[in-house]
Amino acid sequence: MGIVKDINSWQLPPNVWTDGNNIRAEHGAIQKTPGYKEVMASCPVAPYHIINLEVGSSNYWIIGGLAKIYVHNGSSWTDITRTSGGDYSATAKEGWTSTVLGGVLIMANGYDDPQFWALSSGIPSTSTKMADLSNWPASTEAYSVRAFRSFLIALNIKKSSVPYTRLVKWSTEAATQAVPTSWDETSATVDAGEYELADTRGKIVDGVPLGDAFMIYKEDSTYSMTYVGTPFIFSFRQLSPTVGALSKNCVVEFDGGHFIFGNGDMYVNDGRQIKSILPHKMRDYVFGNINGDEYEKSFVVADYANTEMWACYVTSGNSDAQCDKALVYNWINQTFTERDIPNLGFIGYGTQADPLTTASWNAATTTWTTETQKWSEITSSSFISKEGDNLIILHK
Secondary structure (H helix, E strand, C coil): CCCCCCCCCCCCCCCCCCCCCCEECCCCCCECCCCEEECCCCCCCCEEEEEEEEEEEEEEEEEECCCCCCEEEECCEEEECCCCCCCCCCCCCCCCCCEEEEEEEEEEEECCCEEEEECCCCCCCCCCEEEECCCCCEEEEEEEEEEEEEEEEECCCCCCCEEEECCCCCCCCCCCCCCCCCCCCCCCCCCEEEEEECCCCCCEEEEEEEHHHHHHHHCCEEEEEEEEEEEEEEEEEEEECCCCCCCCCCCECCCCCEEEEECEEEEEEECEEECCCCHHHHHHHHHEECCCCHHHCCEEEEEEHHEEEEECCCCCCCCCCCEEEEEEEECCCCCEEEEEEECCEEEEEEECCCCCCCCCCCHCCCHHHHHHHCCCCCCCEEEEEEECCEEEEEEE
């Protein structure tokens, strides 16, 4: 049943808890959360964003720092920062967003031109540098860029230093394994366009595909964007005038729709309606514990293997000003638990060889009595995160 704060302890059955930390609800019981282990040590920059790309036998972890972008290919780090345009101007609060269109990685930070990692013979290569997105309009920045169908959707735009915080801008359709050839909304020969979500005051913070629709999340509202073809290309419908997302990277898709870390609550959006899922006292506890000066650093990550959503945030007493607490929602068990996290800038989901595996009996450092993992667990792990200038791995 997880943690239930809304009911008096003497009214709860034995398998329900009124409080707890570093636990998870699994197989009908409360269990201790697993620990973590460093991998890919000596990351060249403090990583504020991370994404995993697995193409054939190649596995890449791409790190977004404030000024540089690096990639780890399983054995070493390579600087893939753009060669033209200088270092990036990303900030610790707003960080990066990332998306993949036709195998091409695109990253945006709101201060530089969106970046893309061009493919070489259909796959990424560490010898290829990031570059300013081809055909992107000059003197224009986007707070977030996401892929939808064969389009790129840019959200919360700045043109010649003038902010258009409610503007949605989309490209023409991209060819296979390529970026779009045009963003010109004035051209009648391409499908590119713009639309302002002007009927609510808040700025756009992010967008995520949901089935056949693209959901756009403002600070104070939610919109559905659907493809209708020429001449309008997309139609827009307000789904909620009151529910939005707390910050960028605070919405993640799962089997039930979108999990939303919102402004004052947490929600599930199934595409038709948005429903609050946090019990009252848990909601008061979480949002009373968030550092209001650092709320923009909050983010959500899905642990699909364990059917969990982690809503990560900076607590009010954390002097390091990085995310140190995660509220964990298990969407199968419908339970909430929480755990400490070690001052993270971001968490990426993917596959990485487990550093606890050993090649021979002689290399093993644990004994039968001290080894706590099962044989089936000592294989691979799926979370990579940030702690200072190093990376850690969170074991399943």
